[in-house]
Amino acid sequence: MSPDAIAGIRARLPEVAECVVDAVVEEVPSYAHAFDGSMGATIRRAVEMALAGFLSLASGGADGRTTPTAPAVDGSYQLGRGEARSGRSIAALLSAFRVGARVAWRQMSTPLVEAGAEPEALVDFAELVFAYIDELSAAAAAGHTDELTTAGQARQRLLERVVRHLVAGHGREVVLSAARTAGWQPPQSLTAVLLPEDRVRDAVAALPAGTLQSTDAVDGLEGLEGLEGIALVLVPDLHDERRAVLLRLAARHAATVGQATPWLDVRRSVDRAVRARRLGLGPDTDAHLPELVLSSDPVALEDLRRQVLAPLEGQRPATRERLLETLRAWLVHLGRRDDVARALVVHPQTVRYRMTRLRELYGDLLDDPRQVLCLTVALGLPGGGDAGEAESGQMDQCMPPSTLSTSPVT
Structure with missing residues (x-):
């Protein structure tokens, strides 16, 4: 590209930058007020740096490179990070780049046309403009993504700190301080x-x-x-x-x-x-x-079972199992003989016989509310005392202590 054409574009560079900014403000809603204050100055500098870098590239002054120089790429990357911190989306950022590319092409191609540039030269220039913008927008997108990722990871670490304080049972002020720091x-x-x-x-x-x-x-x-x-x-x-x-x-x-x-x-x-x-x-x-x-104290539960089931130790295994099965059902059904018989699928007289045998073994202990509670707890899980499991599902629905202490085991 001729030095005269480059000089004509360079002379209009501030005007081009201003047109780019105006178009972005007008066409991308997220940037309606973005150019106010210090962030606006940063964005304007980034636009001017990008345009200057392009002119250097177009004139062949960047050692024959066809891609943006490091300062231009880094400037776009940092712009992307700043936009992420400002809360603007990646879609808004890339939209701003597209609008800027279109306006910059229109503004910079005018001097070329006025200088009588050949159509082939205009095509090459257009290709260079949009390839350059693609590189810068990719750098800005990478900066935006990296900022969000870094911020997200940092916040997750702060939130995990809150979890650690909670699990460790630290004091209210310690946990509240960690929560405030994490924004939780x-x-x-x-x-x-x-x-x-x-x-x-x-x-x-x-x-x-x-x-x-x-x-x-x-x-x-x-x-x-x-x-x-x-x-x-x-x-x-x-x-x-x-x-x-x-x-x-x-x-x-x-x-x-x-x-x-x-x-x-x-x-x-x-x-x-x-x-x-x-x-x-x-x-x-x-x-x-x-x-x-x-199951909160399995050793204590086993000790309780051995203690309250001791009167059955001398029985033959089959007899012991039947007596335990009957005792479990008796506790569940609060001593209602017919209900126990239906649950065990035996005759009520069989229930009477077995309970008579249990009273012989336990004596007055079956009238003691405390002993009834201990028996209920000991037989309260499937397999408790190696009893049959016919009533285990019902025993899992534990009765309150007041009920247990008045179970009519007679």
């Missing part, structure tokens, strides 16, 4: 959810805003042997219908859902979910409260 608004309650790490992305996408997630926090809990590869998610304000929705989601993602707790007490929900997962219970821990209660 504490809810009324939190529910702990454990699920495989490879399911987290899909699950979190369907969960409410404000959901916290972390894999590191789970690794810090004690007693997690066998739970490698499990992630922790803390879901805000899950009650009624929202919990029902989560449970359906949990079933699809092999998750375990703890109870809803006040948000600062979420460690209790985490502990329950961990215990339920170790026991291999279903996704809803609220549906397995008897198992969770009875």
Whole structure:
């Protein structure tokens, strides 16, 4: 391209830059007020730098290069990062580049036409303009993406810090400070959810805003042997219908859902979910409260079973099993002989005979409310005392202590 043509374009460079800015403000809504203040000055400088870099490229003054110089590319990259920090979308940024390319071509091609440039030269010039803009817009898009990624990763680290404080049970002020730093608004309650790490992305996408997630926090809990590869998610304000929705989601993602707790007490929900997962219970821990209660101290439960079932130790295995089966059904049905007979599929007289034998073995202990409670707890899980399982499902629906203490075992 002739030096005279380049000189003509260079003389109009400030005017071209102004036209580009005006067109972007008018045609891209996100930039209606973007050129006010310090950010506007930064964008104007970036436009002028890009145009100057293009002229250097077009005149062959950049060592014969056909791509933008490093300063122009870096300027566009930094512009993209700044636009991301300003909250403007990548679509708005690329739209601004397209508008700028069109206006710049129109403004810079005019001197060429006035100088009598051949059509072939105009075509080459147009190709150079749009190839140059493509390079700069790609650099700006990369800067925009990198800024969002970096900011997102930084915030995720801050949110994971909130999770660690919550799981560790740190004080209110410590957790609140971490929440403010992360820009996280504490809810009324939190529910702990454990699920495989490879399911987290899909699950979190369907969960409410404000959901916290972390894999590191789970690794810090004690007693997690066998739970490698499990992630922790803390879901805000899950009650009624929202919990029902989560449970359906949990079933699809092999998750375990703890109870809803006040948000600062979420460690209790985490502990329950961990215990339920170790026991291999279903996704809803609220549906397995008897198992969770009875398994909270397995050694104590075994000691209790040995203690309250000691009177049966001298019986033959088959007899012992029948007596335990009858005793379990008697406790479940509150001593109603006909109901016990139907549950065991035996004659009521058989129930009478077996209960007579049990009273011979236990004596007055079967009239003691405390002993009745101990027997109910000892036989409250399937396999308790090696009893038959005919009534195990019913025993899992534990009766309150007030009921247990008045069971008419007579």
